[in-house]
Structure formats: C-alpha cells, structure tokens
Amino acid sequence: KNQVEQSPQSLIILEGKNCTLQCNYTVSPFSNLRWYKQDTGRGPVSLTIMTFSENTKSNGRYTATLDADTKQSSLHITASQLSDSASYICVVSATGGFKTIFGAGTRLFVKA
C-alpha cells in the first residue's frame, strides 16, 4: 500500500536553531517527492521537488535530501525564524498516474 510517514509529529525549537524533519515512503513506482509548507488555514506552498536522480535540493534556508534506495527524505531548516512556524508536508507521487500521496505533516513551532 502506498504510504508516506513523517516524523516527528510536532517539534518545538528556538528561533535561530536548525532542525530536520523526516519522511519515509513506500510509494512505488516512485516519480517524485515534494516538500510543502502549510500555514494554518492556508493552502500548501511548494518548497522543493526532487526526482529519483536527485539527492539534494535547496531553496533558501530549506534543504531537502532524498535517498531513493532507502525511500527516505529529510527537510533541513537552517537558522529558523518565527515565520517558519507551520506544518511541513511530504508528498510523494507515483509514475503512471496523477495521484499524490500526502504525509500527515510535521507541525513546527518556532519560539522566540
């Protein structure tokens, strides 16, 4: 069964600190993996998209990694800001279709 599991479920960090969020998936055949940021009550906003051949991709203070062999991805946030407080969602797509599998997200709280 195609699944996307994220950890931790929630995380509290101090402003300025770094953090890493994890995503494990069983989606097959794999097409791409995306990380989204979702503020409460808002639509998800794309951070990164990675295909099978990509190991790492950065977008400002966000760096995503992908290990297609172990089916794991991580999102590293550097020098966190209060505005980083949001849910971070890992989304995996399979080839041959339009369906996307969403993880439950990691709820990040950045405190001053």
Add this chain to the structure above:
Amino acid sequence: EPEVTQTPSHQVTQMGQEVILRCVPISNHLYFYWYRQILGQKVEFLVSFYNNEISEKSEIFDDQFSVERPDGSNFTLKIRSTKLEDSAMYFCASSENWGDTGELFFGEGSRLTVL
C-alpha cells in the same frame, strides 16, 4: 505572480444541499486537481482533470462529486446532497505539466461547513 484563486473562502450549508466550489487555475496550466483536508487530518487527493476529462480519481470521489470546466477559466467541484462528513477544507491546485516536472500550485482553499 500568478496564483490559483478559489471561491467562496467559506460556505455554510445544510445537510442534503448541493454545493459548488469554484476555482480559477493559473492561466497557462493544463492540469487541475481537487484535494480535501478534514480539520486536523492530512490532505487527501480527490480528482485530477486534464483535457476536459477526469484523469484519475480517488475512492473518496464517488457519485456525490463531480467536476467541470464550464469555460476557459473556471474549474468547479460540485457536491450533491452534502453530508456532515463533507465538512472540510477543499483545495484546488493546478500544474503546467505533470509527472517529474509538474509542480503543484494550490489555492487558499474553500472551507465547507455542513450543518
């Protein structure tokens, strides 16, 4: 910057009523999607639409739901005979391509409350 727009932002309806949620995708995009997010739960795929027909749909997208592109700009989700469990945030998304290069752009969502 181009964006996906959705209306209404919030709709309250009585159980059994029909609801139409509207979306204006980004103008040069060819692929359109509806997703649902029940409060506190993960986002769930409902349906994808390309070339004026449904490309794929999930188990959630039963006969109660339908989608339509009535003109060159709007993309609608109709929910017939709403149920309490249809209460959720509904997100429209669009993409220029699909597959490995198909970045999804989401609207801000339409919150549906069924009483």
